[in-house]
Amino acid sequence: MIGHGFMGATHSQGWRTAPHVFDLPADIEMTVVVGRNATATADAAAKWGWAESATDWREVIARDDIDLVDIVTPGDSHAEIAIAALEAGKHVLCEKPLANTVDEAEAMADAAARAAARGIRAMVGFTYRRVPAVTFLRDLIAEGVVGTVQQVRAAYRQDWLVDPQMPLAWRLQKEHAGSGALGDIGAHIIDMTQFVTGQTVDAVSGTIDTIVKERPLLGSGSGLSGVAAEGYGEVTVDDVAIFTGRLSSGALVSFEATRFATGRKNALTLEVSGDMGALAFDLEDLNSLRFYDRTTPDDRQGFTKILVTEARHPYVAAWWPPGHMLGYEHGFSHQVVDFVTAVAEGSDPHPSFAEGLSVQRVLDAVERSAENESSWVRVAVSVPAST
Amino acid sequence: MIGHGFMGATHSQGWRTAPHVFDLPADIEMTVVVGRNATATADAAAKWGWAESATDWREVIARDDIDLVDIVTPGDSHAEIAIAALEAGKHVLCEKPLANTVDEAEAMADAAARAAARGIRAMVGFTYRRVPAVTFLRDLIAEGVVGTVQQVRAAYRQDWLVDPQMPLAWRLQKEHAGSGALGDIGAHIIDMTQFVTGQTVDAVSGTIDTIVKERPLLGSGSGLSGVAAEGYGEVTVDDVAIFTGRLSSGALVSFEATRFATGRKNALTLEVSGDMGALAFDLEDLNSLRFYDRTTPDDRQGFTKILVTEARHPYVAAWWPPGHMLGYEHGFSHQVVDFVTAVAEGSDPHPSFAEGLSVQRVLDAVERSAENESSWVRVAVSVPAST
Amino acid sequence: MIGHGFMGATHSQGWRTAPHVFDLPADIEMTVVVGRNATATADAAAKWGWAESATDWREVIARDDIDLVDIVTPGDSHAEIAIAALEAGKHVLCEKPLANTVDEAEAMADAAARAAARGIRAMVGFTYRRVPAVTFLRDLIAEGVVGTVQQVRAAYRQDWLVDPQMPLAWRLQKEHAGSGALGDIGAHIIDMTQFVTGQTVDAVSGTIDTIVKERPLLGSGSGLSGVAAEGYGEVTVDDVAIFTGRLSSGALVSFEATRFATGRKNALTLEVSGDMGALAFDLEDLNSLRFYDRTTPDDRQGFTKILVTEARHPYVAAWWPPGHMLGYEHGFSHQVVDFVTAVAEGSDPHPSFAEGLSVQRVLDAVERSAENESSWVRVAVSVPAST
């Protein structure tokens, strides 16, 4: 695993837990964590259950005893590491967003396509696809229960930037994060929309804005840890992105990604409206989904709150009995299950790097629309050059 | 009262009920209902408690025993009737939207301004302002409980057009309705946003779309009554409008008005996010609002569901004890209370025709933006020419 | 109408509104309100739309121009007035509870049975039966959608007594109110349980308690109006009643009636669990009910929130379009519709006095159980002596 921030903790939980809950087709050895700071990396390795730690990712991906590389660094280093790892013949799981730019993402998708030809697999970590309720929602749409999708409403709302004294972390600096609310959480709702509908977002019209334009600087090396600020610095990413998308079928999608929705902590909400029914999901109530069925008698129609904790629901049989709730981290175990299974079976895992690139192109189109008075912009077609 | 459709029933309920529940500063006599079809109008008058019926609105507004005219006809006739009534010295309550075009609305606002100089009052019927929870939400924002408004999220979602066999009613024809979802329900969320924030929507970027483009025609004179269709006709108004607005403070608003949100019957939802707190409202749960207070200790923050049925809440003392729910129609009684009070006290009622014009200008700007690739369009300044 | 307290206002709203919304089989004239205090009664008559006021109910029920008597006085006077009115040949609508004692209720049920033989109708005012969602819930059970009822959970929770300084109102004095939470709100959940299941509560085991045993006295004539207290007096009714009932089928019901559920204003909740499904209702969300259908595939089962505002739902067609909410008071219009229809058609209205007596007998059994260490007590059979 390259990187050991917050995503290092969640990925470690997935690698550590999946083999003890699911029947995996291969054994997992948690070999080594890589980070710049040797002490911090060693601590992380010890805490999270990895056998070793290291500081040079190039050395690690050259090792013969490493089959798979999990990348959880900030987005600006994804392309370099992922491409090198794929070229070294390692299967790669890369945390989302795939990259900070479309160019990087294209290079990664190309590398993944070349690697696939050699039996090497690559997957990008949109783990919310693997919340059982989201997977089941996708299955229900594929089964046709909502009929033709006529509109979609997707939002991801948080509030951790409402306080203007929240310091200028790396996530607020374009050179590290690439993008703000748009790239961080907007990416999730774009991917989820494309995933559940089976369609692509082909054009967008969008607005992005930075509500608090300056924030306290922190001294070098400090995080959110309360170290005294050294003046103020400019926030170079967006705080909020509101955009409209058009799916390949022509249906409209309203998107909203914001870090200023006071009181909303992690409110990813999705509603898909079709001519036969509708499905709705809310990440703050992640064990359930709501299904409206227009084919039942009209005096008893309504949104049914389905508790997605039955053994028949995706991934659930391996866990607990009905009504015993799962949480945020379970998606990371499911990601391990699916990636390891794909590697073992020799099949292409999803979301692929091409799918990650597709999200990146939508993000890029939103930014270009925002720069051009929010005029509609077509999203480039997402076919990797090498295929 | 001119007109006797659905809004005739709700306005009648308001006129009939308000004097028996509230202490009004003037007596109300429900004198006459006007409609084109003499029999239907007489039936409506008898059913709803009006003393007489008539077929010529010009004669009625000329009568000396009429002090106040309530207009509930489709939007294309509002301007002519309202201006004539104001010029005849009658106080005018006009159902929303104020008019079908900005030109008409400007003429009406001018007429209202001239009439006001003579002590004649005019009000437009955005009754949702008078749902106690909405009035209280506005009061709380004015009091400062959410601090500086940083973003707003407003939607009005219905689903009565999901069925493609729903016939081509007048509301789906541009010549009668002026606009579709945008003008009908989008108008409500624009007015409510401006009302609760005390700000204006100064610019917009929007998209409108017609999802089902042809619908069954009905024979002349038929409504939604199931009379056999005579072929198909074109839907000439929008089914869905998604737009972003910028408030006078610079804050962004996401707007969505749709008649294709499967399973959503009357889902007007509003959320105002500020740097000290947030407030949220849902018309399908209209006796309550949700308040998030960032000034409380952070381990006990959350959205508080306030049941707006206490005697201290707006309008409630006249009704029932705490926890005894009010419904949709109560806003129409409150509208009567406020308008009659303004007339009796000689004060200007709200929403004024100028406020109705302001909404109309936003609607117009959305349409122009939609025609121009969704580019941002500034909303014309809403000062009546005559003031 | 005899009496002019809170229930006078709600009943007046029903009498005044029903003819203008529904097509009634008879005309309604709101003739006279009767009360002890001439001025207050005249004020009430004027405010609520009654033609006259009077102070002697005996004179009023002797009048030839009175066909129907609506009794909204405290429970200790119900029996005398209702029996006299029935014997005078007047149809009688009597607010719940039917009486303060089983003896009185038996005499009333006897009088009603004798009157029915002469074509005179009597009904008791359990208006919550006429909330559309409750009526519809009953219809669904009768249709068999929940299968065999296996258990029921019914509660009515309020919090207006939590404040120990709330004064000693008549509702807290046994001589006037007969009972406390048990008789006032417990009566509602007993009636609703019997109504929706079509069964009787045949035995009970219960506990009643008075949490705050002394409260501030008020001077003569004062209500809850904040007049200075004159010392403290004993609360002679219960604050809370928790009891278990056994239905005629053998199924258990858990009942709870309390005025000490802090934060719960008017929380009447009911859940009926059967072997094929379940139905749940909450008066604080009175436009909807929840339906769980065990006959659907188990991966999409869940509680469906049915918005009971469709034209097909009971009483709704006369009101507003789908999604336009009704409130507490609408049940009083529906009561008028049903009673006037029964009178006009010559059919027996429900809930009958015999049904009101049945509730009274359950209340009495709960009190006897509570006095006997909560041992199970059989409810007397509810057949009026004269039938």
Place this chain on the structure above:
Amino acid sequence: MIGHGFMGATHSQGWRTAPHVFDLPADIEMTVVVGRNATATADAAAKWGWAESATDWREVIARDDIDLVDIVTPGDSHAEIAIAALEAGKHVLCEKPLANTVDEAEAMADAAARAAARGIRAMVGFTYRRVPAVTFLRDLIAEGVVGTVQQVRAAYRQDWLVDPQMPLAWRLQKEHAGSGALGDIGAHIIDMTQFVTGQTVDAVSGTIDTIVKERPLLGSGSGLSGVAAEGYGEVTVDDVAIFTGRLSSGALVSFEATRFATGRKNALTLEVSGDMGALAFDLEDLNSLRFYDRTTPDDRQGFTKILVTEARHPYVAAWWPPGHMLGYEHGFSHQVVDFVTAVAEGSDPHPSFAEGLSVQRVLDAVERSAENESSWVRVAVSVPAST
């Protein structure tokens, strides 16, 4: 760990995860799982991450390399194993209920008291105490935010027995399970009520019932696996228990435990009402609690939904950022943290065996009340004989 059923899986997840998420004061080695069937036990050990498996628990508790024994067998074997383990000087974590009878539980509490004198710790596994929202609810009550507790409402409702063809599992046989809904899930709400209020349930009046009295028999060795039934057998435990308790303060508690609440999967709900506020919890929404604060202005009171996912909340800092949900299993990690910490620090863990005995005595009193026409029964005082 002795036993390897469903609770073996959850306890293993706790042992495996806690050291990697929390900073524990001692290292954990998952040494050996014990079960009767050697193969099944070996499989469980391999799957769940235990180093060895064994079939004789007596041999295992005699081993020098074992410091702590975790008992997850059915209740009928708890006493024998726990007492032997404590006497062998092992710290003991015993899954709830402590035992199947009061006699056994008393012997266990005695053994724990004797062991404590030698520095050996014993804890019983009411893990719901360790859901962060429940722990926080307890803390808030202790802090005084609800004032004096005036009543409590506690229910645990499931529906897995609604289907009459659900076979006669060991949980439905008195000789193995000791009790039905009462002992299995009723135990949880008794413990939680005592835990959060800091009071004891001193007397009860209760009813228990078996709704489906006969169920399909399964051949020896089969579980719920669909093996063909061999006729029908009698259900010897209760399906539903409804009881009223009186706390040491005199306040009443309504309890309901049922396996026949159609559509309710794991609905443990608790509401504590005090003179200053109220707190409510629902296990199906386990990341939040609701707090009603009567000390705020009455026009903005309401239930606040607190998302208990902030770093300040109990146990949460070790997990994920705000709004990232935890699930059912996290309580088992928290249990490990608390027990290991108590052992390392030499303090007495909670819930102690004495607390487990206390629950057992309440359960026993409910059964005796039910056998005696539901008359009130005092709960025996819970002081272990040896202290």
